[in-house]
Amino acid sequence: MGRAFEFRKERKFKRWAKMAVQFTRLGKEIAMAVKAGGPNPDTNSRLRTAIQNSKAVNMPKDRVEAAIKRASSKDAGDYEELVYEGYAPHGVAVLVETATDNTNRTVANVRSYFTKVGGSLGKTGSLDFIFSRKSIFRFEPGEFDLEELELELIDAGLEEIYVESDEEGHDVAVVQTSFEDFGTMQKALEEKGIEVKSAKLERIPLSTTDVSEDMAGDVLKLIDKLEEDDDVQAVYHNMA
Known part of the structure; x- marks a missing residue:
């Protein structure tokens, strides 16, 4: 007990x-x-x-x-959005999105996380061939006919529509479109009365890297450390 x-x-x-x-x-x-x-x-x-x-x-x-x-407020500070790209152990690509009011602190922290696990930071744009930026919208499928919705959303830039499970095992409908079509798709969903649960710009890996269970543990150590940092907004990787 x-x-x-x-x-x-x-x-x-x-x-x-x-x-x-x-x-x-x-x-x-x-x-x-x-x-x-x-x-x-x-x-x-x-x-x-x-x-x-x-x-x-x-x-x-x-x-x-x-x-x-x-x-x-006029006294509110500004956040700068920066993206860091690098490789975790075992050749896994990792892309880190940050929002910070102190760039020196952020880059020092991110570099130290990579270094401590045997990884390395790369130059901006070095992972463009691995990740593609996509607009991702999630909502409860409810009574919607997704096949019919697919046809209706093509003109708004729809690339994919599918169903996945959330952390609690509930079905969630996912709409994917290009980075450039975010606003167009957002407007189209609003006009159809669809209550979007989340709308994000995400990095989708175009290729993946296979690793063993032990290797995956090494990579996850880096990801966990990055995600604990207050300056980090999102972390993406291409580990299979």
């Missing part, structure tokens, strides 16, 4: 820690959206997207409103 209690306690702690990281990242995304297009989500599509994504992870409404208010 004691072990079971400790296990549940550990899982709860990890869940809360993960949630805290998500809230921090979304807070930055909201701030950058407000700085770029103002505090009104009706006229700022990036902010509208950030608010949608915050709802998907149950970020409290008052915390979202506080982030918008802070970013609207």
Whole structure:
């Protein structure tokens, strides 16, 4: 009974820690959206997207409103968005998206994470042949006929539509389009009354690297360390 209690306690702690990281990242995304297009989500599509994504992870409404208010202040600092590319152990490509108010701190931290596990940072653009940037929208399939929806969304740039399972095992419909068609697809989904759970620009690997279970453990050490950093917004890899 004691072990079971400790296990549940550990899982709860990890869940809360993960949630805290998500809230921090979304807070930055909201701030950058407000700085770029103002505090009104009706006229700022990036902010509208950030608010949608915050709802998907149950970020409290008052915390979202506080982030918008802070970013609207004249004294609010700016975040710079930077992308770092490199290789983890065993030749696995890793791409790191960051948002920071201190670039020296961020690059030093990211470089140290790679170095400590025997990896290395590369030049900007060195992984362009491995990752393709795509617009990814997720929503509950509900009563929608996905085959019919596929035909209706082609003019909005639809590349793929499929169903996957979320962390709780629930079905989630996924719409994929090009990076350039993000706004067009977002508008098309809104016009069809589809409530999007999350809308993101993600890096999809065009090729993958096979590794053993032990090798995968080495790579995951790097990924876990990167994802714990407050300046890191997203981490992508091409490990099979």
